[in-house]
Amino acid sequence: MTLHEVRPGPTGATPVVLLHGFPLDHRMWLDVAAALPAGRRVLAADLPGAAGAPVDLSEPSLESAADDLARELADAGIERAVVVGLSMGGYVALALAQRAPALVAALGLVDTKSTADADDARANRLRIALEALDGDTLEPVRPMATTLVGETTRAARPEVSERIAVWIDGQSPAGVAWSQRAMAARPDRTDVLHEFAGPVTVVVGDEDVTTPVAAAEHMVAAARDAHLVVVPRSGHMSAVEQPAAVAAALAELAQRADHA
Template identity: 45%
Template sequence: MPLVLLHAFPLSSAMWLAQREALAGECRVITPDLRGFGGSRLGDEDPSVDAMADDVARLLDDEGVERAVVGGLSMGGYVTMALCRRHPDRLMGAIFADTKASADTEAARANRERIAAAVLNGGAGVLLDDVLPTLIGTTTKQRRGMVVGRVRGLVQAAPPGAVAWAQRAMAGRPDSFETLRALDVPVLVVVGDEDELSPPSDAEAMAQAVPEAKLAVIEKAGHLSAIEQPEAFNAVVAEFVRSLR
């Protein structure tokens, strides 16, 4: 059974290292780089989560995969929702981790544009000053120095063009609650109990919108639950994948 995992902003597929290792015995794990991040091209299309979702559908074609379990964390979750909207026939299950179904508020959109403009003007420091601290939970900041260093490195590696494009794509994404209500595949919603960007209340709202959804709260994890608490994250994902067999 193929499992596609879509990474968070502004990281790359490298964030899934622990998942690739731990879940390889359960399923075929596919971890693409979303446009412009890691090893992928940005291209010249207008920013949209739909374009990223279409990329994932093309990747499935290239890999000879008809249907897969598709999961995404944060931005990867937005892309997964776009995939549910545009290519519902490609999913046999969906995982939404540390993400939300609501569209951005005006303030959130303005903040994304501020960060996009700053990064394009050479102010890569805005990612470390404004974005990095929100990605990891209190427990990780206090006790997991190695994890903080690793996330910092991934953030620093993000190409400015991809950062700005992705921010604008996320700012323009629609509300996805109708998409969730229309799903007819099993869904796993995962959230770190210390996630401040998309808190447990967002995860609960998503789980309630889906006819068949399971909610898993990862303790002592912030927004990057898969990196902060990989063993707990991998356990709930493995259980979910097994339940689909």
């Protein structure tokens, strides 16, 4: 795992840590980071296997990714942070909140869900992992550049999908396989939201068909102190499709964390 300091900031404000979705890397967060208010440290992680980094395929685990992240944050001198994850990043954020709750001041859950995969979704992940490895290819995930964005974005801004396609091409088949197998093995973590004492913001694109609004509402209902933000004209990649709206939601969450 690599932790990138996207923007330095003072020690008084709670830092923000951004965790990317699949099959991408930390670059998907750069527009959101740029739109966050100044005066706050912002970091973004490349999760295991992202950006073509070597990965141990013997133990694909979101729990190990959360543990790695906790160590990286400690090495960066961060004791508490606003932890934000989109899709797979949200799964890691929930695992971190379960395994290192003192580290998580607030949770931002963007186009993600707290439940485990259904059997058919799990089988599809394992199929993609095998195809990527056996063929040493990214072909199984290249269509996601189009399918992950909302209908409005596909019709009006094809350059967004083109940008995502470049990021996908920067990944590796081994990294794709690791991520898919790790996500397939994850448990339901709705109980983590029940137990989490800090503020939560759940963000979802109104055109997200991968983790739809109903999945977001499920998390809001489970959490003690949660706000729901529905981003118009956006699909599963709301942080890329509508970064200003996502940044505004995360800025409000960070302010809540500062005063929690």
